[in-house]
Amino acid sequence: MLAEISIQNLGVIPSASAELSSGLTVLTGETGAGKTMVVTGLRLLTGGRADASRVRSGAAEAVVEGAFSTVGLGEGARERVAQLAAGAGAEEDENGEYVVTRSVKATGRSKAHLGGRTVPAATLAEVTEPLLTIHGQNDQLRLMSPDQQLAALDRFDPEIQAVLAGYREVYTEWRRAARELKERTERKLELAQEVDRLRFAIEEIDAVAPAEGEEEELVAAVNRLQDVDALREAAAGALAAIDGSEAAGALGGLSGSEEAAASTLVGQAADGLAGSSDPSLKDLGARLREVSAVLGDVSVELGGYLEALPSDPGELDRLLQRQQELKTLTRKYAPDVAGVIAWRAKAGKRLGKIDTSDGAVEKLKKRVAELEGELAARAGRLSAAREAAAEALGAAVTDELHGLAMPKARLEVHVERAAYSRDGADAVEIRLAPNTAMEAKPLSTSASGGELSRVMLALEVILSGLAGGATLVFDEVDAGVGGRAAVEIGRRLARLAANNQVIVVTHLPQVAAYADTHLHVSKNVGDEAVTSGVRSLSEAERVEELARMLAGLDDSDTGRAHAAELLSRAQREVAELRG
Template identity: 30%
Template sequence: MLIELSIKNFAIIEDLTIPFEKGLTVLTGETGAGKSIIIDAISLLVGGRGSSEFVRHGANRSEIQGLFFIEDQTHYIYSKAQQLGIEINEDQMVILQRDITAQGKTICRINGKLVTLAILREIGQTLVDIHGQHEHQHLMQVDRHLSLLDQFADEKINNAIMEYKEIYKTFVSLTNQVKQFSENEQQLAHRLDLLQYQLNEIEKANLTPGEDNTLYEERLKLSNGEKLYKMIFDSYHSLYGDGKGLDWVMLAMNNVEEAASIDKELTSLKETVDNCYYLLEEASYSLRDYYESIEFDPNRLNFIESRLNEILQLKRKYGESVSEILEYASKIEEEIDSLLHREEKIEKLESQLESIIQDLFIEAKNLTQLRREAAIDLTEQISRQLKDLYMEKTKFHIQFTDRTATDKDPMIDGKNIYFNEDGIDKIEFLLSTNPGEPLKPLAKIASGGEISRIMLALKSIFSTQHGVTSLIFDEVDTGVSGRVAQAIAEKIYNVSTKSQVLCITHLPQVAAMANTHLYISKEQSDDKTVTKVASLQEKEQIEEVARMLSGVKTTDLTRENAKELLSQANKKKFILKS
């Protein structure tokens, strides 16, 4: 759960620290006070899209920190942290931090360790699930319905999806290869001519692996022949000759030998000096042989320069080294062979593709069966949730249809089948809001309030199935009132018994169900607009709920109504807990 949130220089928030508790925390206040800004900050903290526009005017950067307590040792974050080398101490605390500079740069940290935005998002999404008004639009988009069903099925379907996608990748690859080899003759002829020219150019060069490195070394030696001769010649004559190095070493050797005849303890030292002398003598002979063998061959140097230039031209076209050029030659040789034997290649690919299509269809049908089973379960659960939300006469149905195929798609049992990366299923949520009316697409007949309740029903179901530690509802109660508002309040509270819930609301019924009530206000200070947060006690909560009931002016009557609403909420919470 989220323990504490710290926000600095973010939008109209200058410096704000908010502690959070278990259960349901509601955030209320006047429009524009900064309630949604706090949710925006949490969204950025868990990897949402950022911008320099979030940085408070006049500040260099915005800083957002969140302290999370992760009690469940099996939570995904523990294995991911170990993989990334992020330490989570015995206190089971995790600190997410995100800074956004005035130039738009983002800096992300987890427990003090710098991470990428992608990693922050991957981990953040396992900690917080933010449900705002925009998610209603997701429910209205038919292409989102399949992902919602798969999200519900979760572990029951994950392996089947992975197996299908693995085969689908092979299917796409083979399909593209068949298409490539089935292109028109003119394009293939041009391609074949180009490849043969490239292969001839490389073969004509008669390259050998590592040749360029060998030539670079020889060029260095030849171009520095005179300098090399002088250095080796001087080295030899420093060792060999009257009064030179070897003479002095021989003198030392003779003296140590005579001393060793007197003191046997010097025997090992004598042998060391002897060895050094003979090694130096042998080295001097090698130096003499080397400098006597040095020859300056300008023709050879010219040849090397010409050869290296030839290799350089090939590198510019085919690879950064001779090895890469040879690898490229081998690759295009295979392609040339494929083009020359195109018919046989197409026949082989089509045979492989036919086999893969059969496997893909089997996996797709298995995926469809699992989705249909999950759809029955989801429909039953949503129906129960909707009943609690005073939509008991509403019928919810998940319709399965085949995706639209063309004659270019694979044919199985005399029927064209359209495969995509999610399978062959196209699903749509259907709704009938009144008895006797036919089921129709949800997106066409559901009102704003109905959409809110359906999405809340989904969240209520998903909250029991996933490891998200905190749920955030940003004005999900839009478009409802009366007993429906009370039902939504109870549903949100019920979710909070399983996960921490933060909720921005304008409904007094929801506010009354809170375990913690935070009031967000906006004040003017030194020509600055500042957002403040206050945790309301009993009397203050009554005043705020009364304000929400009246909408304009708080009266004794609205205060009495607020007290009654809070009293009923406490009784309801007791019943729901038990």
């Protein structure tokens, strides 16, 4: 339900807002007052196309904001709205409503916000689709589309939706298997060549057997081998200075120096100070003992380092060869070794899926045939459900049309077999006959504008009456209608509003009299600009407005009396309907 709407700088409306309640709300006003801009604002909230020409002259941008509540929606629709909103990062406000904002700059750029988050306009269309539906002149034309007519029939019977869901599962599997069979039969030679290429590549990679992180380890090892002589000389020289040339020579280091070892000299100095009677010298001796211990630790580590240095002269060549093998793989399959490993895994999976043997093809043919049989059975059940629903829908809409001043009209819903598609194997066409004696013909050739409006209203009364909780907007659905038909349209809109929020833009007092809430769009023509505002009318003001709509009789006592009688009678009917 749409709880509130505010409009700024849209067309002739500089600023207007209205709180909307459940039931039937009508918008009336003189021609050019801005009623169309209210509907335009609603279309913007539902993700409609942003038109910069709709921005009020002199304004930088137009802004429309609406607050939507999911209270009253069916559980499935409510969950769908919640999931879509959560996916967009939107949150409900403190009233449990989703605030939708759409702004259109005079330069043509537009922005959409849902629950405080910026979203694409297409997301607004998805989220508001279960919440608000607009029926206008262009929407009537969409009713002529075969897809829309099929969707209308499927909405009529919930059982169709369950059958359709099962059909779509099989259809998806059948399409996948059929595509795979076509690929295997038409591309058999090409697939065989692909198998050869994949096997060669996998064998080449497996022969090298690259390991993740190996590249970095090889670079470090090669660098060490290339500098091994200098590294050995530095480590051995340090070890010789600490422990003497004999210790360094035993580990493959340098030899030849006859100087005393640092460890020996430090030990002698420590011993010499240890026997001193002077505490200061004793303390220095203790510190030299610590130095001697550190030298011992360094000596052990230097020895280990020298032992670890490679001594095989062919090791460097082996590592360089390994680097070359890895570079061959990274040139052909991926920029680095990790990428080569990932490519190999993907190639293995692909190879496992390709089976060009005759046995595999025959197995797949059998699977496709089985799925075709299952698909045909499910399509048959779907067609049967639609045919039964078509007869019931045609009868129900025909009854509604009889009450909408089309007493002899007959609406028929025809279901014919068609090619398999995601929506089944049916083509649906809605046909209309002006009387029982004449043949029913497609809506596109048999219905006038006024008749098409009534057919659409009758369909919506039947279809929306099944679910409830949505907001339905009718933009002059009563165009080309008057007299008794107008009264009947008002009654049906009131009946539809028993379970839905209905918003109607109308010029007929017979329709406006049935409203629970009457909003008036007024126009003020100044010397430099035209402005419009929207306000809710009191009962007395409603009588004045209805009198104006009755051929401009608002300044006549007779006109006001007629309007008061019309309002009173309509409201009694509404009370009986709701009671």
